[in-house]
Amino acid sequence: MTAPRNRPVALAVWLVIAGAVGWWAAFSLTMERLHLLENPGASASCDFSPLVQCGRNLESWQGAVFGFPNPILGLAGWIAPVVVGAAILAGARFARWFWAVFLLGMASAFGFVVWLIGQSVYVLGTLCPWCMVTWVVTIPSFYAVLLHAVRIGALPAPARMRAAADRLMGWLPLMAVLSYAAIAVLAELRLEVLDALF
Template identity: 65%
Template sequence: MTEQRTRPTVFAIWLIIAGVIGWWAAFQLTLERFHLLQNPDAILNCDISPLVQCKANLESAQGAVFGFPNPILGLTMWVAPIVVGVAILAGARFAKWFWFLFWCGFVFAMGFVIWLMTQSIYELGTLCPWCMVTWAVVIPSFWAVTFHVMRQGVFGDGARELGEKLMGWTPLFTVVSYVAVAVMAQLRLDLLSVLFI
């Protein structure tokens, strides 16, 4: 087993960075939600235009799917990749069942983000800046975690080599995902005409 496989330093550092960015975005959205509770007519710091704003998203039914504001999920869940990343750097090694559960968390996150993207673009007609920061870190994290658990043998020994190869393609998978979101937003919201008026 290679050193890269036993201690994937780059992967660990990415988990920490993504966790911190994702947590910060959730924290900012939570502050904005508190601001709205204090003053429902407030103009939020992230309300840049009718197209790019947080208020519509925070006040929508989609903004509290589980009966509480969605950013609370981020405040709790983004701690996990930070802890796992730090543990890896400290030399921790996790069982396959742990990696499977960790991956399931990112499957949920990716599915939820895809749903929120489509709701934001097609139903609400807005792009929430802090939400987009969350999307921007969930997407590469999902691909990186997926490929990492493959190379850890979670999906069988036959997937180890494929996971190792695909890990290097994480940036490409990420860019393609970003482009797909950008195309959806452009086709639905005509962003370019708004940005260049």
């Protein structure tokens, strides 16, 4: 194996940054939910307009899919990327099975976020600021962990696919931007965001 695969420093730095940003978004949403519980009928501080707001999302059933507020998942879950990234920077080497399990967690987060994006845009008709921060870090984090898992052989893949995953790591920013653009187009088509903002 090559050194970058053994000690993926760029991935580690990203995981720490993404985990910290995602955790802060989850913490902020949790505080907003507590504020709404303590003050029924109040508005959340992230409620900027009928379109851009957190309140409707937090108080909907989609905001507590598992019986408790979704941000609690973020408070617990975003610690993992921070710990994994920090451990790599400290010199830890993880086995392939670990990367497969970590990918399973990231894939679950990605799938949940995609579902929440659909619910937000097509059902609730809102764009939650802190939720969007979570989307921004979850999407590239999943792509990065997926490609890393493939390139190191944590997932069964032929050598050609592993090499392609290794090359695609350099294209992660573009992949993320294209994903954000797709979400923006869907939001514009459904919610007419530009008209609402201007």
